[in-house]
Amino acid sequence: MKGLFFWQRLLLAVVAIATSALLLNVATDVTTLWYTAWLAPAPLLLFAYYGRFWEAWLVLFLSFSLGSASYILFYQNLLQSHLLWITLLSSAAFAFFLMLTCWICRNYARWWMVFILPLVWVSCEFMQARLTGLGTLGDLAYTQIGFLPMLQIAYLTGIWGVSFMVVLLSNAIVFSIFMMNKPGGRFLCWLLPLLVVLSSLVFGMARISQPQLQDHVHVGLIVLPHDQRNLPVAQKIQRYGELVKRLNRDPVQVAVMPEQTLTLNDHNWVEGLAGFSAIAKRYKTNLILGVDRHYRARKMRKEVWFINAQGQLAGVYDKNAYLPKALSRYHEGNRLLVLNKPSGLWGVALCSDMDFQDVARRYSRSGVGLMFVLGRDSNLHDAYIETGGDIFRGVENDFAVVRVAQGGLVTVSDDRGRILSLEKVRQKESTLLRVYVRLGRGKSVYADAGDWFAYVCLVLSLLFLFRYLSLELPKNK
Template sequence: MLGLRERKKDESRPRGVAPEGDGGDGVPRGRPPGRWLWVAGTALLVLALHSNWHVALAAWLFPVFLLRYARLRPARYGLLRIGWASASATLLWLVSTGMVFVPTVVGVFAVLAVLQTLPFVADRLIGVRSRSVLTTLVFPTVLVGGEYLFAELADFGDFGVLGFTQHGFLPLIQLASVTGVHGVSFVVAWTASMAHWVWQGGLPRPRVRRGVLVWAGVLAVVLGAGGVRLLFFAPVTDTVRVAGVSAGRAAERDTRRALDRIDPEGWRPRSAVGAAPERVRKALAPVADDLVAATDREARAGARIVVWPETQAGVLEGDQRRLLGRVAAIARERRVYVNAAYGLYLRQAPYVRNLSVLLTPEGKVAWTYDKAHPTPMETMTPGSGNVPVADSPYGRLATVICYDADYPELMRQAADKGAGMMLVPANDWVGFESLHAQRAVFRSVEYGYAMVRQSVNGVATAVNPQGRVLGMADYFTAGRQTLVAEVPVQRRTQTLYGETGAVFAVLCVAGSVAVVGFGLLWRRGRRSEESGTGERDVLK
């Protein structure tokens, strides 16, 4: 009868809930813990995504609730729900940025969602076995390790990095000059892990006090050093006036209408092949003419460097020399550097090149650079990935194009070549208008150069080597987007990250491997114990 009652009691328990008591692994049994932990953590996770609506504070908070939920629920249920939350948040981000319609992107970000769940798995595996303060390092270590592996293996830039949400926290992001953006991710994730360690309770007060003091000391050093860098190692006071120009809305509208008449299904680069050259030339003229006029206007107003946006202008292969000749004439007359960017339409596949061409005050071409990392939506042959540099009275200049800036090793080339200012033509889109500009802040801090990023269909920014935004112009709030900023004139600021690269992130990968190894050894040891216990029971 007793056995029957116990069996009925077990059958009345909700499916997926462990028996009451403690199973020896530190996980409470009995009633499932409040689902509010999962709801709160998931809501904060959505706010923590680096999106147009992201809230920097949410990145510090969401792991606290999800870590607690993962510890309290049986692993196969709690971790599965956290994985579902990560996948749902990622899908929402893809929808908001318009990239959900690109199958390649969806597949890559599905892998990212799995990697973002692994830190919770690692904490659940190791954290419930030990209450040492050292276990608080498991979550941030595996998180950073996953971020780095995704960037290295997926060949999709460094998306999914938690630290990017802190782009406006200047004292903290100075850490990127030592560790790269991954160090910022680590600090944010460790803070959440430490908060959960204190929240779980059951620890002697002296141990809690020592642990919190260690964390607080590290955070104080990070923020203090960042503050010192901002106050006492500011860029030099000599500046050069830089202008980013975009064609006005009226010129864009005229060009778009003319191109749509040539190809009613929507203008594509290959459409230029079958069309009459004169029709295409006339259709492209309004934007190109407006950019040339804007270049002359800003040069007359005092700009010494002028930057065009990515592919807003288009030109037929046979007309390229004429366009560059017009820009070179302005460069010679006004004694300015002009980084002209445009799409060059070809008569053979892939029918377009995405170019950045620097014209010097002597009217000469200092570089011709092809975009090295086209997005999955762009059908073009990638460039060589050799970042060009050119000496000028305003420091050594360099360039990449838009998405290229999401690849830290490509951006490191400019630092290795001593560039003091990076000129970045860009072209974003609704849903992504601010994200690239915010991410670019970290490249300046990591490598110690200023950056001027002129983005049509997005936010154009000028940033100094400490990540301070010197100027900003939003394409969507202006009839004619023009960015004007006084940018420091200097050699590149030496940074530890620029010299050593992603050493910190690699160490986190090694730490992640160690965590996995420790977890496997623990499981093997537990199975051995259970096997030995069974044998002893039989002998009895």
């Protein structure tokens, strides 16, 4: 590649970026072609192994920046905030460390180095999640939502193990091509990665086949049509009362409504609480609903109210995790809401709480087997991204997830990541859904051990880079 003319290298760079973007694009929601993501890094890695250092770095940087933009642009006004610059800087660092790793591997060409790039990739994703304020949003592992056997490794390692496997297989293909004319170990650089991936799939199939708990909950889900979201409080209460009545023709144990079911202030919050308490008491149904509380002299709050079947406000959850821009306007809570019910322990969360693993892990450590996640989606693509995060948190922490969102999707998944129900929210009529959900056990290796796999990847990556950057290049290079 170094002997090609500039315009030829430019054309190859454009082809590499476009091919990777296309393969990733068709794997970004919960219903499409997950296997295309296994090949998506390959064109970029070919450029990295055979191209000039800074040209290859630029290709990687542009690819990662465009990929990140496709996720963050769903959040309002991010282009006008510091978050865009943080994303660009993290993409630049991500590309640099990957390119540095490829440069070392192609100069020393040892078969076992096929495992180094996946280690560095996971380390970069982990540091991005910790430093950018975006959590795990946009991680490569989310492309595997539709591939249940691979998804199960998250029970042990969290999301990081899935990213490792995807990059390992893609890198094994490219590195095997690179090592084709190198002495020694060229078969091992594809055989051992293949065995590692197959082992993780065997574990996944074994976990999927394990029997589930018999405890289940009959859940009702309610979303108003788009043109009724901004009704006055009294009319909204009346409308939701009618829908709970319809839902209870086949009685449910809990009726769940989305984030921002009500928007209340200092003057009308009593009216809102009294209205929904009356609905719960009249139909003897537990209610879970999202409430935006606006205060005159304090930050706003995003809350989840749990109103029991006796009409009492039995619990309030204050959203724990926000994307950086929202922190200036909203109060950040730090407590969980765990509901002890005959079927088991329930937990509640709001939308982007599930982009951050800490909230879900704390719930799992409390023994929660069923999570109710209330959301508000901008569009269907946004809904698929957020739904993928919720499903992943369920597998990582061994709990079922019920997600209800304005403007997007209503989804129910079990503790193995199986989608039990997925329905698009209707725009011109109310969305009503009843579903039986089996609880998970609420305990997992990942929940107890935390990000152990990511830390192992980070330590091994640093040791490798320090070791080989301190050596002289082989004389034949």
